Amino acid sequence: MKKHKTLIVLILTFVLLAGLLDGVASAKTVRLTVFYPSIGTIKNLQALREKGFIKIPQLEVVGVYHTKELTDYEEAIKYARASNLNWFSFHPVSAELSEQDIFHQNACTPEFVEIIKNSDGLIFFGGPDIPPSIFKEKTNLLTVIEDPYRHYFELSAIFHFLGGYQDPGFKPLLDSKPELPILGICLGAQSLNVGTGGTLIQDIWSEVYGLNQLEDIVALDAECWHNNPYKKLRPDLNISSYYFHRLNLLPGAFFVKVLGFSEKDHPRILSSHHQAIDQLGQGFKVVALSSDGKIIEAIQHTRYVNVLGIQFHPESYRLWDENLKIGLRPDDKPDSYWNILKNNPPSLKFHQKIWQWFTRMMEKSNHPGTH
Secondary structure: OHHHHHHHHHHHHHHHHHHHHHHHHHOOOEEEEEEOOOHHHHHHHHHHHHOOOOOOOOEEEEEEEEOOOOOOHHHHHHHHHHOOOOOEEEEEEOOOOOHHHOOOOOOOHHHHHHHHHHOOEEEEOOOOOOOHHHHOOOOOOOOOOOOHHHHHHHHHHHHHHHOOOOOOOOOOHHHHOOOOOEEEEOHHHHHHHHHOOOOEEOOHHHHOOOOOOHHHHHHOOHHHOOOOOHHHHOOOOOEOOOEEEEEEEOOOOHHHHOOOOOOOOOOEEEEOOOOEEOOOOOOEEEEEEEOOOOOEEEEEEOOOOOEEEEOOOOOOHHHHOOOOOEEOOOOOOOEOHHHHHHOOOOHHHHHHHHHHHHHHHHHHHHOOOOO
């Protein structure tokens, strides 16, 4: 009888201990590393968490930047403190870096090694034009270079993570964590491409459509706009610099195969860019195009399949603010971005599924071997 009691106690102890250990495992901190931790980036992540699109209770976000970038990150640090965002921290990097050593081992290499080692996911956000000299082209008059060091830092990080045509013998850091999810948004998608040896179209309207006057661009099908020409024509009005257009999802590619959509689905997405991916970087394939098929809207890495670049903005806090009313054209009745997504299925579901996928991949990276 005593043996039975002892056995029962041991079993109960084991079950309790297993439950506690499982609880510890499930509560393990998931770390997301983001480049360009500006106030806008923080607001976007706040909204994604508040709306439950990034649903990870034990989430820790680390914002990485180079100290020679021109963004005032002190303002972002003050904002995070004032908002009591104890889940968000900053990591400045001051190692020397120049355009000449972006695509080689350099003084930032140890930082990049640590980022991969300590991250369960990475995001590269939107921003200004990449200096064309980096991808061996002359600079178009419509290209606007604002912050070279941001590009040096982010492009060097991408090259270290993924490798590229610039040095085919370079061993990518993602070889150690091949399932790590990396998301590039707008400029971030362009950076994924350039960082791996690809090139860019420097101005869509003039180079793809042969147009140089805003009035002629307005006369185009709005599906070809990619940013809103009315913002420049009527800056006095409450008009968005963003515009919505539809996607063509390629058959058998990421959005169909992984997220479960059909190539017959044409979700509307929020867009604001005048440049686009041209020649693909090493390891990338196209997974979505614009409605007319002329602009690459999304790319996926073929070796590291959780690396995705999207030329649109599913992260913008403006998408989830039902009270934010703004016009897209001068004669529009102002409406919310949220209503536009909701009234154009499967647009809302499409945005939600992108973040569900990214969250799931971060959790999987945090708990290797789980499904």
